[in-house]
Amino acid sequence: MRKMKALGLIKVFSDNLADAVGVSPSLVRKDFSMFNLTGNKRGGYRIEDLVAKLNVLLGKDKKQRIIIIGCGKLGQALMNHNGFPRVGIRVVAGFDSDPEVLDPDAPIPVLHVKKIKEFITENQIRVAALTVPEPAAQGMVDTLKKTCVKGVINFAPVSLKSSDDFLIHNMNIEQEIENLFYNIHFSEANPPKSDKAE
Numbered sequence: 001m002r003k004m005k006a007l008g009l010i011k012v013f014s015d016n017l018a019d020a021v022g023v024s025p026s027l028v029r030k031d032f033s034m035f036n037l038t039g040n041k042r043g044g045y046r047i048e049d050l051v052a053k054l055n056v057l058l059g060k061d062k063k064q065r066i067i068i069i070g071c072g073k074l075g076q077a078l079m080n081h082n083g084f085p086r087v088g089i090r091v092v093a094g095f096d097s098d099p100e101v102l103d104p105d106a107p108i109p110v111l112h113v114k115k116i117k118e119f120i121t122e123n124q125i126r127v128a129a130l131t132v133p134e135p136a137a138q139g140m141v142d143t144l145k146k147t148c149v150k151g152v153i154n155f156a157p158v159s160l161k162s163s164d165d166f167l168i169h170n171m172n173i174e175q176e177i178e179n180l181f182y183n184i185h186f187s188e189a190n191p192p193k194s195d196k197a198e
């Protein structure tokens with residue numbers, strides 16, 4: 001919808017939205033009606049109203065603040081990712097135990113991991129990104145569970161388990177790359193057959 005709005009469109013129809021996401025227009029209308037998102041048959045949905053209401057439903061009407069734990073190369077890359085502000089995410093601090101990377105005066109301060117509980121409580125942080133070495137990952141999750149953090153995106157090379165009140169999204173970069181190589185190998189070994197009769 002952001003793209004439609006950027007194109008100068010004011011209204012959108014369920015057919016347009018259905019085509020964009022690959023579902024039926026009736027499913028779009030049904031889902032929207034469940035959340036009291038209304039339009040009309042001839043006029044469609046006002047894009048600006050729809051975006052505003054969806055943002056409230058998804059919690060995107062508030063700035064989403066996140067901390068990065070582990071400020072090595074991957075952590076620094078996440079801290080400096082320029083796509084976050086576009087979607088309402090703000091990295092407010094990084095945490096590490098290496099004195100070489102600590103910088104409390106940086107635009108995004110990098111603080112000692114010993115200060116993490118206090119910072120989380122003072123700033124009501126609910127989400128953290130974990131880019132620590134494998135041996136430190138579970139201990140850090142155990143620490144975070146004792147705070148108001150409710151979810152972690154885990155880049156550590158170990159799969160961590162979610163619970164009912166603490167969500168963990170594991171990002172296994174090695175597995176994703178391995179899957180990509182497998183898919184490339186499979187598509188090269190089984191090229192699509194031509195429709196033309198020989």
